Amino acid sequence: MKKNDEIELEIIDNGINLEGIARAENKVVFVPGAIEGEKVLAKIIKVNSSYCIGKIENIIERSPDRVEPFCSVYKRCGGCSGQHIRYKKQLDIKRELVKNTLAKQKVEYKALDSVIGMGIPLTYRNKAQYPVRKTIEGENKIGFYAKRSHEVIENEECLIQNEEIDKLSKEIFKLLLLKGFSGYNEQNGIGDIRHILIRRGYHTSETMVVIVVNNKELFEDVRMEEIVNILKDNDSIKTIVLNLNSSRTNEILGKEEKIIYGNGYITDFVGKYKYYISSKSFFQVNTVQAEVLYNELKKKLKLKKDDILFDLYSGVGSIGIFLSDSVKKVYGIEIEKQAVKMANMNLKINNVTNAEYIAGSVEDKIVEFEKRSIHPDVIVVDPPRKGLDLESIEYIIKFRPKKIGYVSCNPATFARDLKLLSQYYLVGTITPVDLFPNSEHVECVTVLTLKND
Ligand SMILES: C[S@@+](CC[C@H](N)C(=O)[O-])C[C@H]1O[C@@H](n2cnc3c(N)ncnc32)[C@H](O)[C@@H]1O
Structure with a gap:
């Protein structure tokens, strides 16, 4: 296969950017805009030692899930990647992506739910x-x-x-x-x-x-x-x-x-909680689905009134405050000072008196809890895309909480971290939630429980 060749390809899957995936001459060919099950005529525009990139010239067999994109600049704009795929199919593809990513890391888990989608997957970004x-x-x-x-x-x-x-x-x-x-x-x-x-x-x-x-x-x-x-x-x-x-x-x-x-x-x-949000504080971009996500987490955690909970990577305190009335005490750590200021204000406006937020990195600050002899029953982590660093994972394992709630916006680092944590923990049902309809992104939530020693 060489550049500018035109070849017929059967699309066997969709990849992490929702691009179509085909195989030809022992190579993977990525075909942006193609949908699993389609047959396309593609022009090879890039040839690499292990993969090629093909551009659709003609769709020979159309997927029944191909729909007309609703945006006039969809093909050029980098904001969305799934508008040409029926919403229900987008959700199925995202589930497959999560499943394949977990399989690559050989993560064992109880079950993988269907992706929880939005009723109307438009105008959702706040x-x-x-x-x-x-x-x-x-x-x-x-x-x-x-x-x-x-x-x-x-x-x-x-x-x-x-x-x-x-x-x-x-x-x-x-x-x-x-x-x-x-x-x-x-x-x-x-x-x-x-x-x-x-x-x-x-x-x-x-x-x-x-x-x-x-x-x-x-x-x-x-x-x-x-x-x-x-x-x-x-x-x-x-x-x-x-x-x-x-x-x-x-x-x-x-x-x-x-x-x-x-x-x-x-x-x-x-939900019932009000949050102050400043320019630099993280806040989920899809408020409706954030509530679905936090409720899923809460349901899975089955918290007890005397639980001590760590809310790591806490932003404006969204998750910790959401869970605060089900536990004895919440301790949060967040690196962005402005967000911690908001979190402390959020405690006040919500009359939450059983939580404390600390500014700093999880890697640096988690040790303070050990020094203060604070022992968590439950740790919730919601890290950025790069996932947990090894130092934090070691600390989490050392604390041996009974449960770990993991909220993730990146299936790759989620799978990697679950694999490491599953040495000591059983991974429960994984629920993907679609916070980013029409894009390739998906959020996942699960709860891990401590294995019996
Ligand atoms: C995905 S957001 C989650 C925020 C919050 N849990 C929520 O639901 O809105 C990740 C947060 O981690 C913070 N962060 C990134 N690296 C960090 C680190 N090393 N230690 C502590 N917080 C960090 C970011 O500033 C961001 O607020």
């Missing part, structure tokens, strides 16, 4: 981060990055974002240009505005606007005050924050911030 760019030709753009590139793809409307967020982003973009600001150019590092980040409480409609600027002088620019004066007429906008990011990296937010309107946070609810 947070959007729009890059604002100025091309070398001088054109300012707002949109989302193209697949595997930083080209900004503009669109009329994004149907996975909350509609108000999507509308507002365009209004703010126009306003910034009207006031003479320019987008940022990644090639030369010149330009004023790098990103517009908007967060909106699903249940409260409270909206936060974060304008990421490239230059600290813009913190004091009078035009920002003029923008505040216009935007504050919109009742849902509760706070506006300027964030400084002048580094030549892919990070969206920088360290320094200036709150130019409101308190720097908004609120939202998960």
Whole structure:
């Protein structure tokens, strides 16, 4: 097989980016946009020693699960990867992906549930981060990055974002240009505005606007005050924050911030609990499904009133507070200081008196519990995509909690960590929850129980 060959391929599976997978001449061929069960004519666009990439030229046999994407820029935008697949089939594919990933690590577990999907898998995102760019030709753009590139793809409307967020982003973009600001150019590092980040409480409609600027002088620019004066007429906008990011990296937010309107946070609810959320704090992007996820975790944990629970990677305290009325005491650890500040405020607004949140990394801070002779009955972990580090796993095992609740947004690191923990723990039923419809991502939750020594 060589570049530019055109070959017929039978798609036997879908991969971690929802791309079709075929086999030809003893090689794996990845075919973006193809669905398991289809036969396609593909042009080989990349040949590697172990795999090739094929581009669909023609679909010879269509999957009954192929549907028309609802977004006009779907093929170019990197935001979604599953719009061409019927939602029910997306869920089946995600379950298969989780199953295969667990099998690769030879993880033993009780059962794997079907993926819990959303009723209407649209307009679910409560947070959007729009890059604002100025091309070398001088054109300012707002949109989302193209697949595997930083080209900004503009669109009329994004149907996975909350509609108000999507509308507002365009209004703010126009306003910034009207006031003479320019987008940022990644090639030369010149330009004023790098990103517009908007967060909106699903249940409260409270909206936060974060304008990421490239230059600290813009913190004091009078035009920002003029923008505040216009935007504050919109009742849902509760706070506006300027964030400084002048580094030549892919990070969206920088360290320094200036709150130019409101308190720097908004609120939202998960179940009966209210949460303050600031610009830099993690909060699940799909509020409806976050509640489903936390309820699944709670159901699986079967907590006891005298349990001591550790909420590791605790963000704004979402999980610990959600579980607080079922246990004696919650101790949380979170690396992002702003999130810990929110977590402590969240304890107060929810009248939770049996929890304590500590700022720092799990690796560094978990030892403090040992020093204070605090012994957990239950440890809940909800790490970032890279999963648990070995040091933390060793500590968790050393503490020997009766149960470990594991919430994960990355099946690969989830499977790896379950394998390590299963030396001492039995892995229960794994429930995937679709927090990211129309994308390749999926969240998983399970509870491990200590094996009898
Ligand atoms: C997937 S989020 C989970 C947050 C929270 N449990 C929730 O449900 O909203 C992971 C969190 O871990 C934090 N984090 C990342 N690395 C960390 C570390 N080494 N130690 C402690 N927290 C960390 C992140 O800031 C983020 O808030």
